[in-house]
Amino acid sequence: MLSVMDINNLFAGYGNKNILKDINISINNGDILGIIGPNGSGKTTLLKTACGIIKPTAGEVVIESKNLYSLSVKEIARKVAVVTQSIEPVMITVLEYVVMGRMPYYKKFQFFESKEDYRLAEKFMQLTDTLRIKDQYMSEISGGERQLAQVARALVQQPLILLLDEPTSHLDITHQIKILDLIRRLNKELNLTVVMVLHDLNLAAEYCTKLTMLKDGKIHLTDTPDQVLTYKTIEDVYDTIVIVEKNPLSGKPFIIPVTEENKQLTKS
Amino acid sequence: MIKSRPSKYILLISVLIILLIFVSIVSLCVGSAQINFSNIFDILFYQHNTWQYSVLTEIRLPRIVLGFAVGGSLGLAGALLQGVFRNPLVEPYTLGISGGASLGVSLVIVLQLTSIFGLFVLPLAGFIGAIITMFFVYFLSAKKGVLKINSLLLTGVMISFISSSLVMLIMSIAKPEALHSIIFWVMGSLAQPNNNLILIALIVSLIGLIISYFFCIRLNGLALGEDEARNLGINTASTRKWVFLIASLLTGLSVSVAGVIGFVGLVVPHMIRIYTGPDHRILLLASFLTGAVFLIISDTIARVIISPIELPVGVITGIIGGIIFVYALNRKQMRL
Numbered sequence: 060m061l062s063v064m065d066i067n068n069l070f071a072g073y074g075n076k077n078i079l080k081d082i083n084i085s086i087n088n089g090d091i092l093g094i095i096g097p098n099g100s101g102k103t104t105l106l107k108t109a110c111g112i113i114k115p116t117a118g119e120v121v122i123e124s125k126n127l128y129s130l131s132v133k134e135i136a137r138k139v140a141v142v143t144q145s146i147e148p149v150m151i152t153v154l155e156y157v158v159m160g161r162m163p164y165y166k167k168f169q170f171f172e173s174k175e176d177y178r179l180a181e182k183f184m185q186l187t188d189t190l191r192i193k194d195q196y197m198s199e200i201s202g203g204e205r206q207l208a209q210v211a212r213a214l215v216q217q218p219l220i221l222l223l224d225e226p227t228s229h230l231d232i233t234h235q236i237k238i239l240d241l242i243r244r245l246n247k248e249l250n251l252t253v254v255m256v257l258h259d260l261n262l263a264a265e266y267c268t269k270l271t272m273l274k275d276g277k278i279h280l281t282d283t284p285d286q287v288l289t290y291k292t293i294e295d296v297y298d299t300i301v302i303v304e305k306n307p308l309s310g311k312p313f314i315i316p317v318t319e320e321n322k323q324l325t326k327s
Numbered sequence: 328m329i330k331s332r333p334s335k336y337i338l339l340i341s342v343l344i345i346l347l348i349f350v351s352i353v354s355l356c357v358g359s360a361q362i363n364f365s366n367i368f369d370i371l372f373y374q375h376n377t378w379q380y381s382v383l384t385e386i387r388l389p390r391i392v393l394g395f396a397v398g399g400s401l402g403l404a405g406a407l408l409q410g411v412f413r414n415p416l417v418e419p420y421t422l423g424i425s426g427g428a429s430l431g432v433s434l435v436i437v438l439q440l441t442s443i444f445g446l447f448v449l450p451l452a453g454f455i456g457a458i459i460t461m462f463f464v465y466f467l468s469a470k471k472g473v474l475k476i477n478s479l480l481l482t483g484v485m486i487s488f489i490s491s492s493l494v495m496l497i498m499s500i501a502k503p504e505a506l507h508s509i510i511f512w513v514m515g516s517l518a519q520p521n522n523n524l525i526l527i528a529l530i531v532s533l534i535g536l537i538i539s540y541f542f543c544i545r546l547n548g549l550a551l552g553e554d555e556a557r558n559l560g561i562n563t564a565s566t567r568k569w570v571f572l573i574a575s576l577l578t579g580l581s582v583s584v585a586g587v588i589g590f591v592g593l594v595v596p597h598m599i600r601i602y603t604g605p606d607h608r609i610l611l612l613a614s615f616l617t618g619a620v621f622l623i624i625s626d627t628i629a630r631v632i633i634s635p636i637e638l639p640v641g642v643i644t645g646i647i648g649g650i651i652f653v654y655a656l657n658r659k660q661m662r663l
Contacts (some may be wrong), residue, residue, distance in 0.1 A: 112554060146555050147550050156551075
């Protein structure tokens with residue numbers, strides 16, 4: 060398997076405080092890697108370090124056999140595209156926003172997008188089902204549509220790897236499934252490598268090919284969903300009792316929460 | 328509605344240029360000395376020895392050129408600052424820069440430094456005052472290289488307040504003749520007697536306009552937010568620094584030749600943005616031209632409204648601008 064991004068012995072955080080400690084992950088071509096873990100375990104920090112926004116205090120991120128932090132911001136943007144949790148609701152149309160994904164490819168004194176830039180934008184907007192809202196303002200569309208527009212913008216960057224920070228938070232179940240279905244379809248059709256931070260363990264089990272579970276800034280386990288999502292690891296990491304069943308359709312692990320009232324029942 | 332962006336932009340710029348020419352001609356015609364429009368070209372090209380020719384070329388034309396340079400610089404500086412800080416309330420005036428400049432000038436006047444170094448020290452003091460305040464505000468509100476917009480605005484307003492109090496302190500102990508010069512400066516005026524300074528202001532404002540266009544794409548990215556801009560390959564920290572520097576130079580220059588003229592940098596980009604959205608490729612040039620038009624109009628009003636007495640132009644821009652400021656505050660769509 061071809062490795063797209065290697066994170067080696069990474070320590071990173073804000074200021075002098077390390078949040079991430081000794082992180083090692085190898086992301087292979089075609090992976091959908093889910094990053095899971097409790098609040099404050101360093102998921103978003105890991106994502107921000109992998110796209111160069113946070114510089115590590117030690118260790119390295121290798122992409123295409125080059126150290127990510129030796130590249131310029133512009134070069135990174137051609138290799139790594141990021142879908143953040145929210146963007147400023149600006150008064151620009153969806154098409155204008157998506158075509159901004161071509162910025163990393165602009166020549167030095169280029170002021171306007173080329174025809175090719177628009178062609179690419181429309182192609183990926185078709186794919187993400189945002190072409191029909193291309194003339195609406197980003198500030199006026201729904202959260203779900205904005206998330207889809209962000210994915211289209213990220214694809215227009217033609218990255219080697221797509222990072223998503225909790226793409227399903229703030230979305231209803233329709234849009235959660237819609238966006239994750241889209242991610243998986245892109246993964247299959249374009250052979251796109253994806254890393255995403257997810258809160259919902261069931262969605263992570265369903266859509267990811269590999270999961271990295273973080274606890275207190277350290278990797279607890281990286282493996283396939285059925286190896287990672289056992290009641291034992293979840294209890295260790297989240298300090299919560301759950302029952303893990305199998306999803307009858309996909310055979311993937313399915314997590315059922317156990318409430319305080321029902322704790323007695325699990326003992327028997 | 329016009330769909331294609333380039334044609335919409337060309338239309339806007341054409342309208343602004345026509346407006347600029349129109350306003351300049353009107354400004355050339357009106358004043359305490361009555362000169363008819365029909366005679367203007369005749370006087371300008373053929374009657375070089377008349378008093379009308381002197382009035383036009385030595386009094387009114389330099390003011391129009393200065394209005395163009397200063398109005399343009401302030402409009403552009405406002406557009407740059409609002410773009411880089413993503414806040415429609417940021418402008419040279421609210422950041423305390425104009426206050427710092429007037430403090431510098433007041434000090435020079437009251438210490439009578441002009442008698443030692445010559446009149447040129449006045450604009451220099453205004454310029455240095457503006458630049459020092461800018462760096463002061465910048466470093467006070469930057470924590471580890473990250474600028475916090477709220478602390479920036481608050482620091483700016485506080486510095487503005489402190490410097491205006493100090494100016495009042497200086498005014499209260501100044502001699503009557505010094506007092507007049509200080510008031511002239513604090514209120515802003517385009518009656519700059521030195522033609523060389525006007526020429527410098529014109530050249531620097533145009534250079535500032537050209538240089539700022541190297542940052543227009545990056546400013547568009549920044550409008551989406553800090554992280555989003557970084558992810559689009561924009562070096563946000565260096566963009567901030569450079570744009571802040573360009574805006575400081577433009578403001579410092581404007582204040583040094585024309586005194587404190589408030590609200591141009593606030594009102595103009597705000598009005599343009601309603602039409603263009605946050606696209607700096609058009610916003611910067613349009614703000615420059617509109618700033619120029621706005622200031623030339625304001626100056627014409629200031630000259631003729633209670634003619635032959637002349638009002639300081641800062642009073643006119645302050646009244647018009649202040650009203651629009653309040654309106655902007657109450658608008659629902661406050662964000663860029």
